[in-house]
Amino acid sequence: MSISLYPAKVTMPRLEEPYPTVLAFLVDRFPRIPREVWEARVAQGKVLGEDGAPVDSSTPYAPQKRVFYFREMDEERVIPFPERILFQNDELLVACKPHFLPVTPGGAYLNQSLLHRLRERTGIHHLVPLHRIDRETAGLVLFSVNPKTRGRYCGLFRDGRIEKEYRAVGMGRVPDGRESWLVESRLVPGDPWFVMGTEPGVPNARSQIRLLEEREGRSLFWLSPLTGKTHQLRVHLSSQGVPILNDRLYPQLQPRQPDDFERPLQLLAHRLRFRDPVSGELLEFQSDRELLW
Numbered sequence: 001m002s003i004s005l006y007p008a009k010v011t012m013p014r015l016e017e018p019y020p021t022v023l024a025f026l027v028d029r030f031p032r033i034p035r036e037v038w039e040a041r042v043a044q045g046k047v048l049g050e051d052g053a054p055v056d057s058s059t060p061y062a063p064q065k066r067v068f069y070f071r072e073m074d075e076e077r078v079i080p081f082p083e084r085i086l087f088q089n090d091e092l093l094v095a096c097k098p099h100f101l102p103v104t105p106g107g108a109y110l111n112q113s114l115l116h117r118l119r120e121r122t123g124i125h126h127l128v129p130l131h132r133i134d135r136e137t138a139g140l141v142l143f144s145v146n147p148k149t150r151g152r153y154c155g156l157f158r159d160g161r162i163e164k165e166y167r168a169v170g171m172g173r174v175p176d177g178r179e180s181w182l183v184e185s186r187l188v189p190g191d192p193w194f195v196m197g198t199e200p201g202v203p204n205a206r207s208q209i210r211l212l213e214e215r216e217g218r219s220l221f222w223l224s225p226l227t228g229k230t231h232q233l234r235v236h237l238s239s240q241g242v243p244i245l246n247d248r249l250y251p252q253l254q255p256r257q258p259d260d261f262e263r264p265l266q267l268l269a270h271r272l273r274f275r276d277p278v279s280g281e282l283l284e285f286q287s288d289r290e291l292l293w
Contacts, residue, residue, distance in 0.1 A: 002076045002110045006125070007048070007068040014063040022047070022059045022067055037072075046070050073110045080261070083114055085121075086140070086285055091278055092153065093118065093127065093143040096287045099264035102135040114141060131157050134231065136248075139166070139269025139287045152277040157228065162274040166223040166233055169266035169291050170242030173214055180210040183236040187229045195249050196231045198239070205229040207236045213293075218245065220293055233267065245292070266291045 012018075012025055019025040023042055027035045041047050045054040048068040055067065081098030088094070097103065097114045105113045119127050130142045130153050144150040156162040187205045190197030206226040213220045219242050223233050231250070237243060238250040245266040248254040268291055273284040 002073045004071045004105060004110055004116075006070075006116075006119070008071050008105070009066050009068050011066050012061060012063055018063060019061040021057065022049070022055045022061055023057050025061055026067065026069075041069060041072075071105060071110055073108070076108065076110055076112055077259075079112045083117055085118070086287075088122070088145070091144070091146050091149050091276075093122070093124075093145055094272070094285045095141050095143065096139060096289060097133070097141055098289075099136060099138045100259050100261065103129050103132045103141055109135075115143075118143065130154055131228070133269050134234075134265075134267075136265040137267045137269060138264070138289050140272050140285055141269070142272060149278055156274050156277065160226070162272060164225055164269070165271040165273075166225070167268045167270045167291055168221045168223055168233065168237060169245045169293055170219040170221060170237055171245050172217060172242050173219055174211055175241045178211070180208075183207045183209060183240065185236065185239065187232065187235060192253075195253055196229070196235050198235070205232045205236070207233055209236070209240070215293070218293075220291075264292075 010029060012022070019028065023038060026038050026047070030038075038047075039057065042055055042057055046069060047055040049055055049059065049062075050066045079098065079101045081101065083098060083101065084096045086094045086096055095114060095118060102109045102113045104115045110116070115127065115129060119125055124145060126147055128144045128150065130144050130150075133139060133141060142153070144153055184203035184206045185198050186201040186203050187196045188199050204227065208224040208226060210222040211219060212222055221237065221242075223237075225232050234244055234247055234250050238247070243251050246263045247265055268287060268289055271284065271286045273282075275282050
C-alpha cells in the first residue's frame with residue numbers, strides 16, 4: 001500500500017443544510033472511497049482538523065474550516081520514465097516531466113507524481129508547483145522553493161508575465177493552408193466532467209498557433225497559450241481539424257483503458273521565459289525532449 005507522507009486538504013463549505021459530522025461530509029464528498037475506509041482512517045487518527053487534532057466519528061461539521069487527511073492507495077502503477085531537474089536555486093526549481101506522470105497526486109496516482117518524486121529527491125518538503133500541465137503532456141514545470149517569495153512567482157502566471165511555448169504534432173494538414181493564426185473560444189466543463197467543451201459567448205481561451213512543418217500527413221506546430229484553461233491547446237488544435245497525435249479525449253472521447261506507454265500524447269511544454277521577480281534577471285528554460293516527428 002502507498003501512503004502519502006504529505007496531507008491532502010479539503011475545505012468544508014458553508015451550506016444551508018450542513019452535514020452533521022466531518023465524517024458524513026467526507027463520505028459524501030468522496031463517493032469513490034467506501035464509508036468503511038473513512039471510518040477506519042478516522043479510528044486510526046489519520047484525519048485531522050484545522051488545529052491538527054484528530055477527528056473522531058462525532059466531530060461536528062465546521063463550515064469554512066479545513067480537514068486534513070493522508071491519501072492511501074492499495075496499488076499504484078509505476079510510471080517508468082524519469083523526470084529531470086534543469087535548474088535549482090534558493091527560489092525556484094525547474095523540472096522537465098515525462099509523459100504520463102501527473103504534476104501532483106490525484107486519482108490513481110500518489111507517489112507516482114512529479115511533486116512527490118521531487119520532494120523525495122531534493123528533501124525540500126515545502127516544494128510547491130507554480131502551475132500545472134496535463135498528466136499526458138511532457139515538458140517544463142516551475143516549482144517554488146521559498147514560501148516567502150512564492151506569491152511573487154505566482155504573479156507571473158496570474159498577470160500573464162511569463163512566455164510559454166509548446167510543440168505539438170497534429171494529425172492531418174491545416175485545412176486552408178494557414179501558417180500563423182489566433183484561436184479564441186469560450187471553454188466550459190463538458191460531459192463527462194473531465195473533458196472541456198465550447199459554448200457561445202465571450203472568449204475565455206486564446207492560443208497563438210504557428211505551423212512549422214508538414215510531413216507525411218502530419219503537422220508540427222509551435223503553440224503559445226495566452227490564457228490557461230484546462231486542455232486549451234488540445235481543444236483548439238482539434239477545433240482546427242488537426243487533433244494532437246494520440247489524444248484520447250479530443251475530438252472524441254475514447255473508451256477508458258490503461259496507458260499505452262508506446263503512444264504518448266504528442267504535446268510538449270517546450271519553453272518558459274520570464275523576468276525573475278526577485279533577482280530581476282531574464283530567465284529562459286527549454287526542454288530537450290523530442291516529439292515523434
